[in-house]
Amino acid sequence: MKRTLSLLLLSALSLAAAQKVATPIAIGIAVAQTSNASLFGQEQVIGAKLAEKFLNARGGVGGTPIKLVFQDTSGDEAGAINAFQNLISKDNVVGIVGPTLSQQAFSADPIADRAKVPVIGPSNTAKGIPQIGAYISRVSAPVTAIAPNALKQALKINPKLKKVAVLYAQNDAFSTSETGIFQQTAKDLDLNIATVQKFQTTDNDFTTQVTAVLGENVDLVIISGLANDSGNLIKQLRQLGYKGLIVGGNGLNSSSMFPICGQYCDGVIVAQAYSPTQSSAANQLFAREYKAQYKKDPPQFAAQAYTGVQVFVDALKVLDHKRKIADWDLGELRVALNKQILIGKYKTPLGELSFDKDGDIVQQAFYVAQIKMKDAKNGTFVFLK
Ligand code: MET
Structure with missing residues (x-):
C-alpha cells in the first residue's frame, strides 16, 4: 500500500x-x-x-x-x-x-x-x-582581462607616471574585485600606490576621499565603482583641483555617466570589451x-x-x-x-x-577609450591606439 x-x-x-x-x-x-x-x-x-x-x-x-x-x-x-x-x-x-x-x-x-x-x-x-x-x-x-589595459594605456599617454591613488566602492562585489586587479597591475607596472580610499555606491559626497587624494600629489587616480557614485567622485576631484589622469573601471563605461560628471568626465580613460569598429x-x-x-x-x-x-x-x-x-x-x-x-x-x-x-x-580583442565631452551632457568614447 x-x-x-x-x-x-x-x-x-x-x-x-x-x-x-x-x-x-x-x-x-x-x-x-x-x-x-x-x-x-x-x-x-x-x-x-x-x-x-x-x-x-x-x-x-x-x-x-x-x-x-x-x-x-x-x-x-x-x-x-x-x-x-x-x-x-x-x-x-x-x-x-x-x-x-x-x-x-x-x-x-x-x-x-x-x-x-x-x-x-x-x-x-x-x-x-x-x-x-x-x-x-x-x-x-573579467576584470583580469580588461582592467590592466587601461593602466598600460595611461602609461602610454604619460610614461612618467609614478604616484597613484586608488578609490573603490567597498559595498560592491565587482568594484572590490576590480580594484584588486588595478592595484596588482599598478604594482607590476612599478607604480607607487600612495593612498587607497574606500566609498559606498550610495555616496554623493566625496570630500574626505578627494582631500586625501589631493594631499598625496598623485599623477594618476584609479576608480572602481558604479556610474552615479563614480561620476560624482570625478566631478568633485576636478572641482577641488585634481589635474592628473583618471582611469575608470567598467562602471564608468557608459554614456549614462556623462550628465553626472558633465564636462569633468573629459579625458577619463576606460578599457573596453567591445569596439564599434571591430x-x-x-x-x-x-x-x-x-x-x-x-x-x-x-x-x-x-x-x-x-x-x-x-x-x-x-x-x-x-x-x-x-x-x-x-x-x-x-x-x-x-x-x-x-x-x-x-x-x-x-x-x-x-x-x-x-x-x-x-x-x-x-x-580575442580588447580596447581602451578616452571620454571626449562635447558639452555638459553629451560626449563620446574615443578609441585609442
Ligand atoms: N561589471 C559590473 C559588475 O560585474 C556591472 C556593470 S558596470 C558596474 O558588477
Whole structure:
C-alpha cells in the first residue's frame, strides 16, 4: 500500500515536471531596469531587444521565433533573486541573460544553477562568476582581462607616471574585485600606490576621499565603482583641483555617466570589451542596425547583451536540428542547451568567441577609450591606439 502510494506520488511529480517548451521560445532577460544600476540596465535592454528583432527577422530558431521575457531585477540581490525565480518557475524560460551586477549574480545565479537553468552573464566582470556553477557562463570578459589595459594605456599617454591613488566602492562585489586587479597591475607596472580610499555606491559626497587624494600629489587616480557614485567622485576631484589622469573601471563605461560628471568626465580613460569598429561581419551588421535606430555607436553593455541573446539563439539552432525545440521537454532542453552553449563557437559583435571549461568567455580583442565631452551632457568614447 505504502509502495503504491509512493509510486503514485512519484509519477504525479514527474508528470508535473514534464512540460513541453512553449513557442515562441521564451528567453529571460533579468537586468536592472530601475535603481542606480539602471544606467547600465537600460543599455542592456536596448541590446537584447535589438537581438530579438534582428535574430527573429533572420528566421529565429529554425523558423520558430524567440520571445524575450523581461523581469526587472532593480539594483539589489533581492530583486535579482525574485526576477530569476519568476523567470524559472512562472515564465518557463529556456535560459536567462542577466543579472546586471556581479553583486546580484553571486546571490541569484545559484538559484538558476540548482534549477539547472542556463544563465549567461551579460556584464558580470568580477572574479569567480562562472565558477558559481555548471549552469553559469558569461559574455563579459573579467576584470583580469580588461582592467590592466587601461593602466598600460595611461602609461602610454604619460610614461612618467609614478604616484597613484586608488578609490573603490567597498559595498560592491565587482568594484572590490576590480580594484584588486588595478592595484596588482599598478604594482607590476612599478607604480607607487600612495593612498587607497574606500566609498559606498550610495555616496554623493566625496570630500574626505578627494582631500586625501589631493594631499598625496598623485599623477594618476584609479576608480572602481558604479556610474552615479563614480561620476560624482570625478566631478568633485576636478572641482577641488585634481589635474592628473583618471582611469575608470567598467562602471564608468557608459554614456549614462556623462550628465553626472558633465564636462569633468573629459579625458577619463576606460578599457573596453567591445569596439564599434571591430571588423567582423557580425559586428558591422549589429553596429549598423544600432546606429540606424539610435544615431550613435553602440555601447559595450548593449553589445554584450545582444551577444548573450545571440549565444542562446545559436545554441538553440543546433539543438533544433536534432529535434524541433517545441518537441523537447523543458527540463531536458535546459540541460542540453547549457551543454551546447559551452561547446559552441559564436560569431558575435564582440568578435568570435567561445567558452572555457568554467563557462568564462574566450575573447580575442580588447580596447581602451578616452571620454571626449562635447558639452555638459553629451560626449563620446574615443578609441585609442
Ligand atoms: N561589471 C559590473 C559588475 O560585474 C556591472 C556593470 S558596470 C558596474 O558588477
